Amino acid sequence: MHARWLTAQKFAHPAHQIVFQDQIEAINAAQVRLTTLVQQLRDTVPTWTMAPGARGEEAGISEGNHLLLRRARRESERARRDGRAGTGRHRA
Numbered sequence: 001m002h003a004r005w006l007t008a009q010k011f012a013h014p015a016h017q018i019v020f021q022d023q024i025e026a027i028n029a030a031q032v033r034l035t036t037l038v039q040q041l042r043d044t045v046p047t048w049t050m051a052p053g054a055r056g057e058e059a060g061i062s063e064g065n066h067l068l069l070r071r072a073r074r075e076s077e078r079a080r081r082d083g084r085a086g087t088g089r090h091r092a
Helices: 003-007 014-047 067-082
Strands: none
């Protein structure tokens, strides 16, 4: 990943450096929250009555492999390919 490269970036104006560093910290905090949430879901799903339909990748729980994001990406690619990007129309 390019995290090391990002953290090595330096800006001439102190305000730019402060804002940039704040965004890096926000990304890091979001990654920690995501990891915590994923673990909580993994711990909770086995006791859920709908667990058979919500395990692993079927629920998009695994990090870096989110089902909803994959579906959205596929739909976006289809829309671009079909010439309907940005029209709000969805395939039935």
